[in-house]
Amino acid sequence: MKKRELINFQETSLLDGFGHVGSFDGHATQFMQILILIFLQTRFMFATQVSINQKDAVVWGQSQVITGRATGVTTNAAVLYLNGAQHPFTLQYPGNTFSVPIWVGRGMNNIVVGVDSAGQLFFSDTLHLALGYNPVPDLYAFATVSGREITLHSIVVSNPDTAIITYRWTQDSDNPEQVDLGTITDTSVTFSLPQNAPQGEYHFTLTGYTNMNDTMTARTYFTVGASGIRPFDIYTDHAAWIDSSVVYGITPYIFVFEGRFSDITNKIPEVASLGVNTIWVQPVYDTHDGGQGYDVTDYFAVRPDLGTPSDLHMLVNTAHHYGLRVIFDFVPNHTSIYHPYAQDAVKYGQDSHYYDFYERQKDSAPYSNNEHLTTMGKMQFVCYFWNELVNLNLDNPEVRNYIIQAAEYWIKEYDIDGYRFDSAWAVDARDPGFMDTLRLALKRIKPSVMLLGEAKASDPATFDVDGFDVAYDWTSSTSWISQWVFATSYSTNSNPTIFNNSNQNARASLLHNALTNYGHGYSARAKIFRFIENNDTYRFLPTHDLPRTKMAAALEFSLPGIPLIYNGQEIGSPGYPYTSSYIFSRSMSIQSRDNYGLFTYYQDLSHIRTELPALYGNNFQELSVSPNAYVYAYRRWKGDQNVFGLINMGDASVSATVQLPLDSLHLDSSKIYYLSDLLTDRHFPVTASGLSSYNISVDPYTTRLLILADSEVTLEVRSSIASLLPNEFGLEQNYPNPFNSSTVIGFNLPHTDNAILQVYDVLGRHVETLVNGPEAAGQHAVVFNGDRLCSGVYFCVLQYGGLQQVRRMLLLK
Incomplete structure (x- = not known):
């Protein structure tokens, strides 16, 4: 409380009735009057107070309610001052409490409540509420198609400040063909697509500009295919x-x-040379304990022990340069208990703005049997498995907006290509539909993003309600949340799977259940994230053996869905992810740590997977095969392309007889066909009639992938790293160039040998040595940081095997 008008000690009117104390002399009488004045003033000051309940905070919604109380006042008239603007209100009786709704603006908002009591003004302390985001309009762009005519539309989803918006449409420069958009400054544009327009995706950007100097973008696309033109459906498409x-x-x-x-x-x-086309990076945000990084303390800050924002930009840009998409890990379910918001609630309890940001009581939602309570200070939290990972309350609109704003930030700032959403199953359980709301927000910005949920692909709601593009290969069991379909039982110290099950004769039946969701099938929208190991599982090779590892990997890469290689899997790394100190070495290539031939094997699998549409489509059919206790057969196809898989999970070679679906293959009975083994490059001539019951040998713990065609098929699989090695030594031009702060310098070495990579300034003075020592044959990239350098021309010099190359670089700050 602050009393802005103090009693004047020279004023004696308040002493009326007390001036008759005649037994005191003049000085004593004056002294007593002063004492009485001080007493009355102090009593009045302590009796009259105006207090606001809330504490200073960063808020994630413009609509706020300010509550508090005035004590010792003689009126019910009060005023709330929001950034100086007056908002009169009436104190509530009894108790002289108040609850005043306000609408906060951008940046810092200063709030004071004042009451005039008996002609004197009393004010609360100033409450500071900072709006955590910029409330710009939210735009939605979409396309409609009528014949060859396409219209691009815009909708204003929200416009918090009722800003005036102007528009501009642009098309991506790498679209299959440029089109004539006509007038590009309207809310919609209509154009005709030529009959001979190439097939592919045509992407467009809508940019909005406001009279408040804000700029917003929304994107959409349509696809030209053999069956016509299809506009992107934000609710279902990927x-x-x-x-x-x-x-x-x-x-x-x-x-x-x-x-x-x-x-x-x-x-x-080297990661790109493995044949992958997407990298998933575990959490990059600031954390309390480090490690895998799921204890987030700041959703908008780069984790400093991993590098700077510039370093992260360079990682993403380099990946894009090598043709790799980048998805980040995002944590919408919980924060660290040491997050500033959680700690504010710990300190202030109900007076904290963040008291309702977190769950405080158990509920009856699915998986609630895994919930438990943890208490710190004035706050009780709900957790699932880890006491320091506390559940967010996604019923709170501010929390929902906080998560949406954070997820949008990294797409806008780093141009990433999607997210893996950690503990998405928990969000789905407590707040079904929120992830779909998040989907719409993100796909309005960048419709091509991948949204991968750590949730059950076996549950149709994961796709049909929550809107994920991809979800985990988990069973529908609710007693074991993350039961991998290939796992046969839960274990904290081993890795029991179908492939090492002690009952060999049960393996085919177990695999049938795993691949068909126990006969129930999957949602038509389901796309399954396939893996044999990840950041939460035991490594596969140490808990099985090399033949079974290759067998399971070939199965993984030939099933519907999206295959994962978890770092270290390609070299047979033995370390459990939570306890390993490191996987690779800075000074050694990835492949140099491979003692099992797995690196080149995964190159083959990646190449086969990405080259054959039959393998990355959704079609899957079980085939009848004998013996069928531990041999399993299946068909993958798209159009006229057919691939057949046979997996022998037994410990001895078998002569398997598989029944192929002749009616679906549409073969010419007069022709000779070939079944070509994609992994061994062996070819088997067959007739159409001979395929009705085809016999083929399969080695123990082996997956055979056979493609059917009217000629021998040999994919140029990357069976050896030699096919990827550069033929000659070379220093690439750095990128970006010109650069500000950091740039990437790439170089190629045809053989393993000593290499020296150095940077000099324009006067020939040595600036930095980036490489000096033995380097493996292959492609290399090194980050050069010029933070401490002045703008100007610099030269990068590579020396190798008696040769030298120089590139000119330009640093602009």
Whole structure:
């Protein structure tokens, strides 16, 4: 409380009735009057108070309610001052409490409540509420098609400040063909697509400009295919690149010892050579404990122990340069208990703005049997499995907006290509539909993003309600949330799967259940995230053996869905992800740590997967096969392309007889066909009649992938790293160039040998040595940071095997 008008000590009117104390002399009488004045003033000041309940906060909604109380006042008239603007209101009786709705603006908002009591003004302390985001209009762009005529439309989803918006439409420069958009400054544009327009996706951007100097964008696209033109449906569709994606999962802090973003950037060329086309990077946000990074303390800050924002930009840009999409890990379910918002609630309890940001009581939602309570200070939290990971309350509109704003930020700022949503199953359980709301917000910005949910692909609601593009290969069991379909039982110290099940004769039946969702099938929209190991599982090779590892990997890459290679899987890494100190070495290539031939094997699988539409489509059919206790057969197809898989999960070779669906193959009985083994490059001539009951040998613990065609098929699989090695030594031009702060320098070495990579300024003075020592044959990339340098021309010099190349670089700040 602050009393803005103090009693004047010279004023004696308040002493009326007390001036008759005649037994005191003049000085004593004056002294007593002063004492009485001080007493009355102090009593009045302490009796009259105006207080606001809330504490200073960053808020994530413009609609706020200010509550508090005035005590010792003689009136019920009060005023709330919001950034100086007056909002009169009436105190509530009894108790002289108040609850005043306000609408906060951008940036910092200063709030004071004042009451005039008996002609004197009393004010509360100032409450500071900072709006955590910029409330710009939200735009939605979409296309409609009528014959060859396409119309691009715009809708204003929200416009908090009722801003005036002007528009501009543009088309991507790498569209299959440029079209004539006509007038590009209307809310919609209509144009005709030529009959001979190439097939593919045509992407467009709507940019909005406001009279408040805000700029917003929304994107959409349509696809030209053999069957016509199809506009993107934001509610159900996903971009074509997702179908053929092969994901490489990265745990930054153990990628190398004390790993940083720059360590990942340096190995991007070799990761790309593996044949993957997408990298998934575990959380990059600031955390309390580090590690895998799921204890987020700031959704908008780059984790400093991994690098700087510039380092992260360089990682993403380098990946894009090498043709890799990038998805980040995002945590919408919980924060660290040490998040500033959680700690504010711990300190202030109900007076904290963040008291309702977190769950405080258990509920009856699915998986609630896994919930438990943890208490710190004045706050009780709900957790699932980890006491320090506390559940957010997604029923709170501010929390929902906070998560949406954070997820939008990294797409806008870093141009990433999607997210893997951690613990999405928990969000789905407590707040069904929120993830679909998040989907719409993100796909309005960038419709091509991949949204991968750590949730059950076996549950139709994961796709049909929550709107995920991809979800985990988990069973529908509710007692074990993350039961991998290939796992046969829960274990904290082993890895029991179908493939090492002690009852060999049960393996085919178990595999049938795993691949068909126990006969129930999957949602038509389902796209399954396939893996044999990830950041939460035991490594596969140490808990099985090499033949079974290759067998399971070939199965993984030939099933409907999206296959994952988790960093280290390609070299048979033995370390459990939560306890490993590091996976790779800074000074050694990834492949140099492979003692099992797995790196080149995964190259083959990745290439086969991405080259054959039959393998990245959704069609899947079980085939009758004998013996059928531990041999399993299936068909994958798209159009006229057919691939057949046979997996022998037994410990001995078998002569398998498989029944192929002749009626579906539409074969010419007069022709000779070939079944070509994609992994061994063996070819088997067959007739149409001979395929009705086809006999083929399968080695123990082996998956055979056979493609049917009227000629021998040999894919140019990357069976050896030699096919990827550069033929000659070369230093690439750095990118970006010109650059500000950081740039990537790429170089190629045809053989393993000593290499020296140095930077000099324009006067020939040595600036930095980037490489000096033995380097493996292959493609390399090194990040050069010019933070401490002045703008100007610099030269990068590569020396190798008696040769030298120089590139000119331009630093502009």
